[in-house]
Amino acid sequence: MSLMISVSGIRGIFGTDLTPENLSQFTAGFGSWTGTGKVIVGRDTRVTGQICEDIVVATLQSVGCDVVKVGVAPTPTVAMAVHKHDADGAIIISASHNPENWNALKLLNSKSEFLDAEQGQKVITTSKEQTYSYKKFDEIGSVKTDEDALDYHVQKILELPYIDRDLIASKDFSVAIDPVNGTGTIGIPAIFEALGVENIHSINDEPNGLFAHNPEPLPEYLEDICNLVKEHSCDIGVVTDPDADRLALVTNKGNLFGEEYTQATAFDFLLGKKSGPCATNLSSSRVAEDVAQKHGQQCYRSSVGEINVVKKMQEVDAVIGGEGNGGVINPDLHYGRDSMVGIAMVLQLLAERDITSEEYRNTLPDYEMRKDKIQLSDVDGDAILKKTESIYTEYNPDTTDGVKVDFEDGWVHLRKSNTEPIIRVYSEGTSAQKAKELADRVVAAVR
CATH class of the missing domain: 3.30.310.50 (Alpha-D-phosphohexomutase, C-terminal domain)
Known part of the structure; x- marks a missing residue:
């Protein structure tokens, strides 16, 4: 395996492919690309996260960037911090669903979106050619810490006009969660508690970056959460990947909802609230079209990749979008996958329709x-x-x-x-x- 370089960042096994040298080089290229502006830095729970953060922050300072650290935080929380601080970009230190010996830099622009092909190529070129420059002692960037980024993210979800916290709380939902010892350990309980959900049962909830099972939320790894739902008679089960931008669900009967159906549920909910099209990628399930047609709307398709879905959403003015891997993109919040807003929308749907998660899943066509x-x-x-x-x-x-x-x-x-x-x-x-x-x-x- 060698270092994987793409327009969205770099990724590799720490200590062999991903090293302090290439971390610093790529960070310097990104910092220079931002115009040596303000950059948010957040990370997931991986053991190498702190080392990578130290390198990234110091390098950003060295090229003149002012840094706002949000610490261990879900990827969507880092994205929201870009808006909160009116930043010029963000670096998320997370290898997403890759095993725990991996790490990566994921890059966001000033709009809180992943870099597009043109932007990413400029960063790659600057990094490889090392055309950045380090600043003198009196020109280096500053560093401050934002300890309230998660609270800001949660509050913005609660402020969405179609999320009724009191209604959700009145249903007294019981939930089970498996955040696989990633950032969902802090983000998922926070959104549930903010929505008035008090009965929470959890497994793999230590933010230590030692993933209890393969961190990609695929069916073959989710037997334990299904059993937890049945053991405690929960209304729904929730699984996130290490950086908590993907959301998988389990019904109250302990049956897997299917990652493809997370997106479909979000589409069904929001298209019932707002008029407009939706968008997803070409490899996502046909159920997205079925839901769109139910609401008299069109579902547009893009190339695979989150930024490609976002570009298509903006092109067609979509009110909701996502990817079939459990990624929900709600532009009322930000243009990025967000498991936390996905949870709020799913609970709101169940509360409004007064239906169990198993009953609702059975209303959707099977593919x-x-x-x-x-x-x-x-x-x-x-x-x-x-x-x-x-x-x-x-x-x-x-x-x-x-x-x-x-x-x-x-x-x-x-x-x-x-x-x-x-x-x-x-x-x-x-x-x-x-x-x-x-x-x-x-x-x-x-x-």
Whole structure:
């Protein structure tokens, strides 16, 4: 494994790929790109987080940036701090769902959005060419600490006109949480308590960065939270990834809601409150379209990647957006995935409709998704995509990001990986077997 560099930041295994040297170099490039302005710095709970924070803060000061430290905080809380302090950008020290030996720098601009391709490339170029400059002793940046960033984030959620704290509190919800020893250990209880939820049962709730299971909130890792919900007869279960921007749910029967359905629930809630379209990426479930059509709205699709969804949302003036990996993007708060506002919206929906989480999940259509890949060791990836497009011309394939073919009973999406020599093959159908059949049919036709 080597250091992964992209427009959104750098990522790698600390001590081998990710080192103090490249951390400092990349931070200096970003600090210079901001115009040596004000930069928010926050981190998740990883063991290497403090070391990385010290390097990042000192480097930012060295190139003339004023730093506001928010400490251990969910990624969406750091994003909200950009707005709070009218900052020129932010560095989030978190490798998201990667294992605990990884760490990363995730970069936000002055709008509290991840960098787009042009912005990110400028940072990469400045970093690699080392065209930044360090300041003299009387020009270095200042450092201050904001201990109220999380409170600010929570308060802004409560101020949303469609979140009724008293109504939610009146339902006396019982909840179970699994924040996998990440930043959700502080963010998730805070939003529940602010909403008047007092009966909270938790596992893996030590903010020590030692993840109790694979930190990606996928079904195969979530048996314990399902059992916790059943053991305490909870109304809902909540799982977050280490930096708490993704949200997975468990119903009151201890059944997995499905990450794809977190987004669908948020869409259903907000489209019932506001008129306008929604947006998600090409690899997210068709249930997003179903929910949009229910409300007489259109669901727009973007290339895979959070910033691409955000750009599409802004282009079409979407009132809600997200990604099928449990990412809810509510522009009334900020343009970024936010598990905490997702929780507030889900509880509000259940409270208003006076329905259990299991009953609500059963109102949504069922789809099964499958993820495969094609190795590219001796195959031309671009040729595969072009051939797929030509074979399925009659289906008007979407070529925004790879090739996506929509069939009556499902879809197949092929796209080149940004990190591996493979083509990712996503498929969805009304059953797991149907999703496999569709993927196998397309791959066989292309081969």
